[in-house]
Amino acid sequence: MRGKICGIGAYAPENFYDNHDIAKIVETSDEWIRERTGIVRRHIADEDTTMSMAVKAARAALENGKVEAKELDLILTATITPNTIIPCVSCEVQKALGAENATCFDMSAACAGFVFAYNAAQAYIASGMYRTILIIGSETLSNIVNWEDRGSCILFGDGAGAAVIRGEEGEVFPCVTHSDGTMGEVLACESRHQKGWEEKEAAKQTYLSMNGKEVFKFAVKKVPEVIEELLGRTDYVKEDIDWFVLHQANQRIIESVAKRMKIDICKFPMNISEFGNTSSASIPILLDEMNRSGKLKRGQKIVIAGFGAGLSWGASLLEW
Numbered sequence: 573m574r575g576k577i578c579g580i581g582a583y584a585p586e587n588f589y590d591n592h593d594i595a596k597i598v599e600t601s602d603e604w605i606r607e608r609t610g611i612v613r614r615h616i617a618d619e620d621t622t623m624s625m626a627v628k629a630a631r632a633a634l635e636n637g638k639v640e641a642k643e644l645d646l647i648l649t650a651t652i653t654p655n656t657i658i659p660c661v662s663c664e665v666q667k668a669l670g671a672e673n674a675t676c677f678d679m680s681a682a683c684a685g686f687v688f689a690y691n692a693a694q695a696y697i698a699s700g701m702y703r704t705i706l707i708i709g710s711e712t713l714s715n716i717v718n719w720e721d722r723g724s725c726i727l728f729g730d731g732a733g734a735a736v737i738r739g740e741e742g743e744v745f746p747c748v749t750h751s752d753g754t755m756g757e758v759l760a761c762e763s764r765h766q767k768g769w770e771e772k773e774a775a776k777q778t779y780l781s782m783n784g785k786e787v788f789k790f791a792v793k794k795v796p797e798v799i800e801e802l803l804g805r806t807d808y809v810k811e812d813i814d815w816f817v818l819h820q821a822n823q824r825i826i827e828s829v830a831k832r833m834k835i836d837i838c839k840f841p842m843n844i845s846e847f848g849n850t851s852s853a854s855i856p857i858l859l860d861e862m863n864r865s866g867k868l869k870r871g872q873k874i875v876i877a878g879f880g881a882g883l884s885w886g887a888s889l890l891e892w
C-alpha cells in the first residue's frame with residue numbers, strides 16, 4: 573500500500589504586508605528584501621488563527637479530493653504556532669469538519685513539518701493502521717516574529733495548506749528525513765509557557781531568533797544532499813522528476829539548490845514573492861496553486877523537500 577495525494581487545498585489571509593509596509597516597521601527597503609530573498613509581500617492574519625486557517629485549507633482539500641470528512645482516519649497538523657496548546661489544532665479541525673472517525677494530533681517540525689507529516693502518513697498507510705489521512709500545515713508566524721529584528725521579520729508570512737492522502741495499491745516511493753539537534757540555536761523560539769517567561773519575553777527569547785547566514789549555509793548544503801539520497805534509493809534519476817517543490821524559504825536558496833544539482837530552475841516552482849516563508853504551509857500552498865493552474869498532471873513525478881528549525885530536513889518522492 574502507498575499513500576497518494578487525492579485532494580489539495582490552501583488558504584491565506586486577505587490582509588498582507590508588502591515590503592514597503594515592512595520598511596515602515598524596521599529599517600529596510602523593498603529593493604533589499606527583493607534582492608536578498610525574492611519576497612515582495614506576505615499575508616498576515618488579522619482575524620484568522622492557525623486553527624481557522626487549518627479548517628479552511630482542510631475543507632478545500634476535502635472538496636478537491638471529493639472526500640467526506642467522515643472518511644478520515646487521521647488528522648495530522650504540522651504547526652509551530654498553534655493558537656491553543658490543548659486541545660491540539662487537529663482536534664479543533666475535527667470538530668469543525670465533523671470528522672468523527674479521525675484520530676487527531678499535531679506535529680512540531682517547523683519548516684520540515686509538511687514533509688514529515690507526509691512521511692508519517694505514508695508510514696501509517698503502509699502499516700495498514702490508517703487508510704485516509706488529512707495532513708495540514710498551518711502557521712501564524714506573525715505572532716512569533718520579532719518585529720524589531722529586520723534580519724528575520726522580513727521573511728515570514730501566515731497561511732495554511734492541506735492534503736488528503738489515501739491508501740491505494742501501486743509503486744511505493746521512498747522518504748528520507750534527518751535532524752541535527754546540535755544546531756538548534758540557529759533558528760529558535762522559546763515557549764511563553766514556562767517559569768520566568770516575563771524575563772524571557774522582555775529579552776525577546778520568546779520570539780523567533782535566527783542566524784540567517786548559518787541557516788542559509790545549512791539549506792544549500794543539506795537540500796541537494798537529501799534529494800540525491802532520496803533518488804539514490806530509487807531507479808529514478810533527476811531527469812525523470814517533473815517538479816522539485818521545495819519549502820519556500822528564500823528564492824536564493826532555491827536557485828542555489830538548482831545550480832548545485834545542475835537542474836533547470838524551471839523545474840523549481842516558486843511563489844515566495846507572494847507568500848514569504850509560511851513554514852509548514854509553504855509546500856501545500858504551492859502544490860495547490862500548481863494544481864489549480866493546471867501545471868500538475870496525473871502521473872508526474874514530484875520531489876518535495878522541507879528544511880528548517882531543529883535543525884530538520886527531509887525529502888519525499890511522489891507521483892501526482
Ligand code: COA
Pocket residue numbers: 599600601604605608609683722723724726727782783784785787788821822849879880881
Ligand atoms: N534590510 C536591510 N539591511 C539588512 C536587513 C534588512 N532587512 N537585514 C539585515 N541587513 C543588513 C545587516 O545588518 C548587515 O549589515 P552590516 O553588513 O552593516 O552588518 C547586512 O545587511 C548583511 O546582513 P546579512 O545577515 O549578512 O545578510 P544576508 O545576505 O545573509 O541576508 C537573510 C540575510 C536573512 C536574507 C539570509 O541570511 C537568509 O535568507 N538566510 C536564510 C534564512 C531562512 O531561510 N530561514 C528560514 C529557514 S526555514
